[in-house]
Each structure stands twice: as C-alpha cells, then as structure tokens.
Amino acid sequence: xxxPLYKRVPRELKSDFGKYIALFLFLxxxxxxxxxxxxxxxSTLSAYNESFSKYNIEDGHFTLAQKADSKWxxxxxxxxxxxxxxxxxxxxxxxxxxxxxxxxxxxxxNKVDVMSGKLPKEDNEIAIDRLYAENNNLEIGDNLKIQNxxxxxxxxxxxxxxxxxxKNNTDMMFDANKFTVSVVTDKGFNKLNDNGIKYCYxxxxxxxxxxxxxxxDKADDIQDEVAKTGMVTDFVKEADNTAIHFxxxxxxxxxxxxxxxxxIIMIVLAFVFAVTTRNTIEKESSVIGTLRASGYSKGELxxxxxxxxxxxxxxxxxxxxICGYTFMKGYMAGMYYxxxxxxxxxxxxxxxxxxxxxxxxxxxxxxxxxIVLAYxxxxxxxKFLRHDLKRKKKKKAVKLPNxxxxxxxxxxxxxxxxxxxxxxxxGIILANVLLVFGLMMAPLLxxxxxxxxxxxxxxxxxxxxxPVDTDTKNAEKYCVRTLxxxxxxxxxxxxxxxxxxxxxxxxxxxxxxxxxxxxxxIEKYSLDTDTNYxxxxxxxxxxxxxxxxxxxxxxxxxxxxxxxxxxNKVFDKDKDYYTGYFSNxxxxxxxxxxxxxxxxxxxxxxxxxxxxxxxxxxxIIIGGFSIMLFILVIYLLAKIVVEKNAKSISMVxxxxxxxxxxxxxxxxxxxxVVAISLLLSMPICNYIIKGLYFAMMQDFNGWLTxxxxxxxxxxxxxxxxxxxxxxxxIQSKKIKKIPMSQALKDME
Numbered sequence: 181x182x183x184p185l186y187k188r189v190p191r192e193l194k195s196d197f198g199k200y201i202a203l204f205l206f207l208x209x210x211x212x213x214x215x216x217x218x219x220x221x222x223s224t225l226s227a228y229n230e231s232f233s234k235y236n237i238e239d240g241h242f243t244l245a246q247k248a249d250s251k252w253x254x255x256x257x258x259x260x261x262x263x264x265x266x267x268x269x270x271x272x273x274x275x276x277x278x279x280x281x282x283x284x285x286x287x288x289x290n291k292v293d294v295m296s297g298k299l300p301k302e303d304n305e306i307a308i309d310r311l312y313a314e315n316n317n318l319e320i321g322d323n324l325k326i327q328n329x330x331x332x333x334x335x336x337x338x339x340x341x342x343x344x345x346x347k348n349n350t351d352m353m354f355d356a357n358k359f360t361v362s363v364v365t366d367k368g369f370n371k372l373n374d375n376g377i378k379y380c381y382x383x384x385x386x387x388x389x390x391x392x393x394x395x396x397d398k399a400d401d402i403q404d405e406v407a408k409t410g411m412v413t414d415f416v417k418e419a420d421n422t423a424i425h426f427x428x429x430x431x432x433x434x435x436x437x438x439x440x441x442x443x444i445i446m447i448v449l450a451f452v453f454a455v456t457t458r459n460t461i462e463k464e465s466s467v468i469g470t471l472r473a474s475g476y477s478k479g480e481l482x483x484x485x486x487x488x489x490x491x492x493x494x495x496x497x498x499x500x501x502i503c504g505y506t507f508m509k510g511y512m513a514g515m516y517y518x519x520x521x522x523x524x525x526x527x528x529x530x531x532x533x534x535x536x537x538x539x540x541x542x543x544x545x546x547x548x549x550x551i552v553l554a555y556x557x558x559x560x561x562x563k564f565l566r567h568d569l570k571r572k573k574k575k576k577a578v579k580l581p582n583x584x585x586x587x588x589x590x591x592x593x594x595x596x597x598x599x600x601x602x603x604x605x606x607g608i609i610l611a612n613v614l615l616v617f618g619l620m621m622a623p624l625l626x627x628x629x630x631x632x633x634x635x636x637x638x639x640x641x642x643x644x645x646x647p648v649d650t651d652t653k654n655a656e657k658y659c660v661r662t663l664x665x666x667x668x669x670x671x672x673x674x675x676x677x678x679x680x681x682x683x684x685x686x687x688x689x690x691x692x693x694x695x696x697x698x699x700x701x702i703e704k705y706s707l708d709t710d711t712n713y714x715x716x717x718x719x720x721x722x723x724x725x726x727x728x729x730x731x732x733x734x735x736x737x738x739x740x741x742x743x744x745x746x747x748n749k750v751f752d753k754d755k756d757y758y759t760g761y762f763s764n765x766x767x768x769x770x771x772x773x774x775x776x777x778x779x780x781x782x783x784x785x786x787x788x789x790x791x792x793x794x795x796x797x798x799x800i801i802i803g804g805f806s807i808m809l810f811i812l813v814i815y816l817l818a819k820i821v822v823e824k825n826a827k828s829i830s831m832v833x834x835x836x837x838x839x840x841x842x843x844x845x846x847x848x849x850x851x852x853v854v855a856i857s858l859l860l861s862m863p864i865c866n867y868i869i870k871g872l873y874f875a876m877m878q879d880f881n882g883w884l885t886x887x888x889x890x891x892x893x894x895x896x897x898x899x900x901x902x903x904x905x906x907x908x909x910i911q912s913k914k915i916k917k918i919p920m921s922q923a924l925k926d927m928e
Contacts, residue, residue, distance in 0.1 A: 187486055189220040198821055199456055204496050206449065211500025211537045213805060214442045216508025223524060224516050225431050226345060231523045235340035237290035238382035240399055242406045243414035247379050250835045260402050261590035262383045265289045271376035272326050279780055283362045284369045289382055290341040292363055293523040303368040307335030311521045312360030327372060338521045345521060349416050363696050366682035375772050427520040433656060439536060443639040445870045446541050452546035452816055453489050455603055457549055459820045462569060469564030469603040478557045485553055493545050497538035500734035529843060533735055593849040597821045601853045608815030608857040611806045612865045615896050618803030623889035631885060632736045632784045636684045638762035641779035647758060648774045652767045656682055657758035659747045671715055675747025682762045687728040693750060696732040698739040700883040724750060736784040737886050792925060807903060814907045818850045822914055839916040846915060847908050862893045
C-alpha cells in the first residue's frame with residue numbers, strides 16, 4: 181500500500197517554501213558556476229590537448245645568432261633522428277609600443293588554426309592572432325602599418341605554439357595587449373628588412389613513442405650538439421615552452437580550485453540542510469511522536485523526511501547543469517578565450533563534471549541528513565510527544581550578570597540557538613573568504629604596478645647582441661644572464677657597476693659571490709640573509725653558489741644583483757664585458773640590428789596588466805557569488821531561529837509587545853551575531869587567504885607581492901552588513917505573520 185506520509189510532502193514544501201527555494205537557489209547557483217566552469221575548462225583543455233597532434237606542435241626549438249648551414253642541419257637530423265624545420269621570424273614595431281612577430285605561412289609544423297577569415301595569399305596580406313585583434317579592436321579588413329607599408333588583415337588565427345602570447349620564454353607573464361604573432365606569404369616575409377630577425381629552428385622527433393626520460397635525454401643530446409656551434413642564443417624544450425604550456429597548466433590549476441570550492445560549499449550546505457531538517461523535526465515533534473506511537477517505524481519516518489532535501493538537491497543539480505551547459509559554459513569559455521589564444525572551441529560532454537556536480541552533492545547531502553535524522557529519530561515516542569529532543573538532562577540556564585532585561589533576553593536567544601549561529605559564523609567566513617579574494621585582486625595588481633614603477637632600475641634597459649659603444653649621457657653598462665633555481669624557475673642575474681647611480685638605496689656587496697637578492701625571490705621562497713643560494717645554467721648545467729648578503733626591493737622580476745666585476749669573474753668573462761645599458765633616456769646612436777631587446781616600464785608591468793585584463797571578469801563573478809552566498813546562508817539560518825522561537829515570539833506578543841518590538845528582540849539578536857561574526861571573520865579570512873595565496877603563487881612563474889588594500893576588509897564588513905539588512909526585512913515580515921494563538925498550541 182502506498183505510504184500516506186508521502187501526501188504530506190507537498191504540504192511541507194508549501195509551508196516551508198521560503199527555506200526550500202533558498203536552498204534550491206543556493207545549490208543551483210553553485211552547480212551552475214562549477215558545472216559551467218568544468219564544462220568550459222574540459223572542452224578548452226580537450227581542444228588544447230588535441231592541438232598537439234592536430235597541428236603537429238614542435239618537440240622543441242633553438243635560436244642561432246646567424247642562419248644555420250644546411251649541411252650542419254642535415255647532419256643534426258641524421259645523428260639525432262629528428263626533422264628540423266626553419267621557423268625564422270622577424271619582430272617589428274607597430275603602434276609605437278607594440279610588437280608583431282611575423283612568420284611565413286606554416287604547412288608542416290606548428291600549424292595555424294584559422295578562427296575567421298583566411299590565410300594570406302597576397303604579399304600585402306597578413307593574418308594576426310585573434311586575441312590581440314580582440315584586445316586592440318582590430319577586425320578583418322583593417323590595415324596594419326609595418327615598415328611604413330600597409331598590410332591588410334585577412335584572417336584572425338591561433339598559432340598552435342603560442343596559446344599564451346609570451347614574447348620571450350623567460351618573461352614572467354604573457355602579453356596579449358602589446359604583443360602578437362602573425363603569418364604572411366613567403367614573398368611578403370622576404371620583402372621585410374632583416375631588423376629584428378631571429379634564426380629559429382623547430383625540431384620534431386621521428387619516433388614519437390618515447391618515455392618522458394627518453395625525451396629529456398634526447399633533448400639534452402640535441403642541446404649539446406647545438407651548443408657546439410657556439411652560436412646558440414636560445415634553446416627551449418617543448419615541455420619548458422611557456423608559450424605552449426602556460427595555458428594548459430593554468431586551466432588544470434583553476435579546475436582544482438573550483439572542485440575544492442564545490443566540496444567546501446557542499447559540506448557547509450549539507451550541515452545547513454541538516455540543521456533545517458532537525459528544525460522541521462522539532463516543529464513536528466508531537467506529530468512524529470503520534471505517528472511512532474501509531475506504529476510507524478523509524479525507517480518510514482526517515483524516508484519521509486529525507487525526500488524533500490534529496491528532491492531539492494536533484495532538481496537543483498538538473499537546473500544547475502542545464503544552466504552550466506548553456507549560458508555559464510559560454511561565459512566561462514569566453515574568459516579563457518579572452519586570456520589565451522586557444523584553438524577552435526567545441527563543447528564536449530563532461531562525465532566527471534556531471535558526477536561531481538550532481539551525484540556527489542546528492543550523496544553528501546543524503547548521507548549527512550540520514551545521519552542527523554537517524555540520530556534524532558532514535559528517541560522514544562514519548563520524548564517526541566513531550567517536545568523533549570535532548571538526550572542529556574537539561575542543564576541549568578547559564579547565570580547572566582544583572583544586565584537590562586532586553587539585553588539578557590537577547591543573550592538567552594543567542595545561547596538557545598547557538599548551533600544555528602555557529603553554522604552562520606562558518607558560512608560568513610566562507611562567504612567572506614570569497615568576497616575578500618574577489619575584492620583584493622584588482623588593488624593588489626594596481627599596488628604591484630606602483631611598486632614596480634617606484635623600484636624600476638631605469639626607464640630603459642637595453643640588451644645588446646654584441647657590445648656597442650654609445651655617447652648617450654648617463655648610459656651605464658651592465659651585464660645580465662638567466663639561470664634557474666632548484667625549482668626550475670628562471671632567475672635573472674644582474675652585474676651592475678659598483679657605485680651605480682641606477683641601483684637605489686642599497687650598496688652592492690663586494691665579497692666573493694655575494695649578492696643582493698630581489699625581494700620577490702626572498703618573499704616567494706622565504707629566504708634568509710647570510711645563507712647560500714644555488715642557481716644552475718640550464719644549457720651547460722653548471723652550478724653557481726651565491727651568498728645572500730641582503731634583500732633589494734625589486735618586485736618586477738625574480739633577480740639577484742652583484743657587481744659587474746664579480747659577475748665577469750664568476751662567469752669567466754673579460755673584465756670589460758657587458759651585455760647592455762641602463763639609461764633614463766632613449767639611446768638613439770645604436771643601430772636596431774644590434775639591440776636584442778629593450779625593457780621599458782610597460783614591459784615591467786605587463787604581468788599585472790595581463791592578469792587584470794584576463795582575470796577581471798573572474799573577480800567580478802567571485803565577488804557576486806560570495807554576496808549571494810552570504811545572503812542565502814544568513815537567510816536560511818535566521819529563518820530557523822525565528823521558526824524555532826515562533827512560540828516564544830507569540831508569547832511575547834501576548835505580553836503586549838507589538839510586531840516591531842518582537843522583531844527587534846529576535847532580529848537584533850541575529851544582527852549582533854552577524855556583526856560579531858563579520859568582525860571576527862576578518863582576521864581569519866586574511867589568514868586563510870594569505871595561506872592560499874602563498875600556496876597558489878608557488879606554482880606561478882614570478883611573484884606578485886601579497887597586498888590587501890586598506891579599504892578591502894572594511895568594505896567586506898559593509899557589504900556583509902548591507903546584505904543582512906535585506907535578510908532583516910524578510911524576517912521582520914515573517915515575525916509579523918506569527919499569530920498570538922501560536923503560543924496556545926501544544927500546551928501540556
């Protein structure tokens with residue numbers, strides 16, 4: 181026979197509609213956000229992974245100071261069993277501060293994905309990176325002026341070896357705003373002069389089925405052969421190529437973050453469900469006692485009370501997944517495509533996303549509710565009939581000081597509802613962690629840029645291909661070299677004049693292998709002064725041990741500083757050796773063909789600019805989501821407090837208190853808890869975020885100084901307070917609807 185208890189389910193839903201709609205919305209929003217992200221992440225990651233074989237991405241490349249001899253290339257191919265492809269490119273300035281990297285059309289390796297338009301066929305046609313075009317409002321049909329000649333944009337493309345637009349593999353961050361890659365016809369390429377030309381060669385293994393160790397050994401052999409030429413200026417294995425792997429690594433990291441976010445929210449929400457379910461049992465204790473006395477088993481009642489939480493969860497998951505697979509998926513994918521030059525996107529079914537956003541939440545909520553219900557329903561029918569759901573003897577009420585009656589009354593409310601208020605405190609912490617993170621990132625990037633500008637060495641840092649003299653006033657010679665630390669992160673080593681006018685505040689140490697360590701390295705790796713720090717040359721594998729004498733505030737890059745004399749001594753260079761110039765004015769008497777690169781203010785802040793541009797939307801989503809989370813958690817738990825005390829509120833009204841005064845008694849108690857929770861959560865949030873930030877930045881190439889703007893924490897408290905005001909008005913209406921007759925019900 182059909183269980184008649186199921187007829188109560190619609191009535192229960194109707195009577196507690198506010199609670200269940202809040203739970204539904206909260207679950208639905210969470211699953212929409214996570215499902216949309218995971219589908220977008222999985223689809224873009226799939227397109228990225230497939231691009232390696234689809235577009236035949238290189239296994240590595242090297243750059244020589246001059247064009248390689250064809251016989252030497254053939255010998256290299258035969259000896260190492262590889263195929264080498266010329267990938268010569270030319271870097272040209274456009275739009276004054278922008279750089280365009282021009283390649284010939286690719287047919288065999290690192291192929292081009294045409295996103296819209298077509299590949300160039302005429303000498304004056306060009307296809308440029310889609311993301312750069314988007315960031316600079318360029319469209320098909322527009323013209324680009326290169327070397328005083330107009331090139332017509334005929335296609336927007338993604339180059340498979342530039343999913344992240346890194347100008348150099350050593351750069352801390354890619355730059356999709358001021359740097360782009362492009363392809364032209366062979367004739368169009370040859371018509372450009374050779375200023376900025378780089379003789380780059382990509383290789384492809386003839387045998388693809390090799391282990392990771394075999395691939396590394398093979399790459400090392402190739403590197404040794406290339407190094408014998410004495411002309412190598414760059415050597416990058418495919419696994420070390422940030423332009424290829426940065427996007428894929430970033431997507432993987434984001435995925436883990438969102439999955440943990442889902443689990444944390446689900447656990448908190450499961451306990452909220454449990455608290456609300458227990459509150460329902462307390463309200464209906466006499467009914468449950470009667471049913472138990474009438475012969476209904478604990479199992480039948482448990483199945484009855486578990487129905488609504490499970491149904492709400494499943495409906496939330498279905499609606500959330502539908503929203504995730506539609507508009508949220510497109511929004512999340514759009515954020516990736518606004519950051520990276522990924523190949524064409526195709527939505528793919530994500531079974532993993534379905535499991536963790538639908539089955540896992542349902543299981544978590546089911547298990548937690550079953551445990552709470554089974555524990556509560558194990559009480560005797562008599563206890564339910566008496567509304568006595570406590571297992572231990574009633575403790576004596578806490579003796580309170582001789583405060584005013586109203587104050588003592590509110591304290592009693594807080595003590596009697598402490599379980600709900602503890603959950604409220606946990607929910608506020610979670611919401612505020614998300615909100616603070618969303619609010620802090622934009623000012624953190626602005627602060628970083630300000631620090632970089634304040635601590636810059638010079639307005640211009642020139643790196644030369646070969647030593648060239650200049651008559652530019654105040655230009656100062658320096659040396660620079662890139663090494664790696666034990667974590668494989670590249671550290672720039674500067675050799676600067678002993679009494680340099682460009683190094684501010686600190687004097688360079690003059691002892692044997694003594695260095696100043698940039699604050700960025702000190703902070704990231706928690707280094708101490710007067711300790712040794714080992715760096716390695718990634719080409720020769722030579723190790724150099726330096727002694728850290730002091731730190732130097734230089735957040736722009738991971739670097740160490742020593743005197744030029746000591747630099748030349750350590751690296752076995754001539755006494756007069758140098759690689760570039762510091763200058764506060766532009767050097768005009770050195771031909772561009774002798775300049776390898778020029779570092780300006782824009783280059784130093786490119787990391788912050790790019791993060792702000794690509795992650796700005798994510799900060800907005802996190803901030804908005806955390807506010808909704810805050811409102812829903814406070815609403816649910818404040819609602820429980822009001823419902824749990826409905827009889828007391830009714831009695832208060834009988835004693836002569838009007839609706840407004842009754843609301844002040846109970847809502848003010850909740851307001852006090854919210855206010856205290858907001859204030860106590862700030863240092864806790866700051867501690868949690870700082871720990872998460874430092875852990876997150878360990879996998880990041882470079883370092884952004886941790887900074888929380890002074891207004892962020894107060895603003896979080898204000899936003900929390902304003903959010904509570906919304907809940908306050910809703911609960912005030914609920915208190916107004918409680919009739920005086922409520923106190924006369926279930927009287928013993």
